Amino acid sequence: MIPIALTIAGSDPGGGAGIQADLKTFHQLGVYGTTAITLITIQNTTGMSLVETLDPAIVGGQIDAVLADLPPLAAKTGALGTAAIIQAVAARKVGTPDFPLVVDPVMIGKHGAPLIDASARTALRELLIPRAAIVTPNLPEAAELASLPVHNIDQMKEAALRIADMGARAVLIKGGHLEGPGFEDETVDVLLHEGVFTEFRAARIHTRHTHGTGCTYSAAITAYLARGFPVPEAVARAKRFIDEAIRTNPGLGAGSGPVNHWAESGGGSL
Numbered sequence: 001m002i003p004i005a006l007t008i009a010g011s012d013p014g015g016g017a018g019i020q021a022d023l024k025t026f027h028q029l030g031v032y033g034t035t036a037i038t039l040i041t042i043q044n045t046t047g048m049s050l051v052e053t054l055d056p057a058i059v060g061g062q063i064d065a066v067l068a069d070l071p072p073l074a075a076k077t078g079a080l081g082t083a084a085i086i087q088a089v090a091a092r093k094v095g096t097p098d099f100p101l102v103v104d105p106v107m108i109g110k111h112g113a114p115l116i117d118a119s120a121r122t123a124l125r126e127l128l129i130p131r132a133a134i135v136t137p138n139l140p141e142a143a144e145l146a147s148l149p150v151h152n153i154d155q156m157k158e159a160a161l162r163i164a165d166m167g168a169r170a171v172l173i174k175g176g177h178l179e180g181p182g183f184e185d186e187t188v189d190v191l192l193h194e195g196v197f198t199e200f201r202a203a204r205i206h207t208r209h210t211h212g213t214g215c216t217y218s219a220a221i222t223a224y225l226a227r228g229f230p231v232p233e234a235v236a237r238a239k240r241f242i243d244e245a246i247r248t249n250p251g252l253g254a255g256s257g258p259v260n261h262w263a264e265s266g267g268g269s270l
Helices: 018-028 056-069 083-090 118-131 139-146 153-164 213-226 231-247
Strands: 004-011 032-044 047-053 074-077 101-103 170-173 186-193 196-203
Touching: 004 018, 004 056, 004 213, 018 032, 018 213, 032 056, 032 083, 056 083, 074 213, 083 118, 101 118, 101 213, 118 139, 139 153, 153 170, 153 186, 153 196, 186 231, 196 231, 213 231
Parallel strands: 004 032, 004 074, 074 101
Antiparallel strands: 032 047, 170 186, 186 196
């Protein structure tokens, strides 16, 4: 049977991020996608004008409906909006050894709009990160979670250790925002898993079309976990996929357009 994955995240009408990006990624990587929508946005490639969170009971009901009939083999969270929504997610049986949870701690949208409030950041640390098979922050998110500046690889590793101390079984800090000498033409992601650091290095792709990269990357990790790959292999395969998705972006929209969700996966047979 085809593996099932669940995404618990916000909706992007432009299709480049959130639920829409997750579903496209799941499909491309051979996984049947199910959803629980947490918030609605009004946005396109040039900007975001509204974020409207849903009733936590509706979010929880969507998760219940999926778990009762289409049990996933892995799940991910994206933009969650409020502490009450996080509490609704945490009240469900997501994030167990047999049902890995990928926590993408989405805090700010591509266009700068907040997608999580202050109380929700505390709930994220206390309720979801301890359940996570892997947490996937970018540099600003890692700095917020770990309460320290994150501008270089040593600080990425320190932040990963602090986030792991919150209970996460693995932490992937994405280095796309690294700047300065040595990073003009290279990106570095740092994975902490079972006490071991692994660096994933790749050529920097100079393009404005990077909308939804974090969602797509974490969705790819979720898909590979649902297919049974261990965390380090799931990350390695997802990294190859997102790099190719950025490199072959379709150039859509007048602003920061989406990546190519139909990119070659490089992930081997299903």
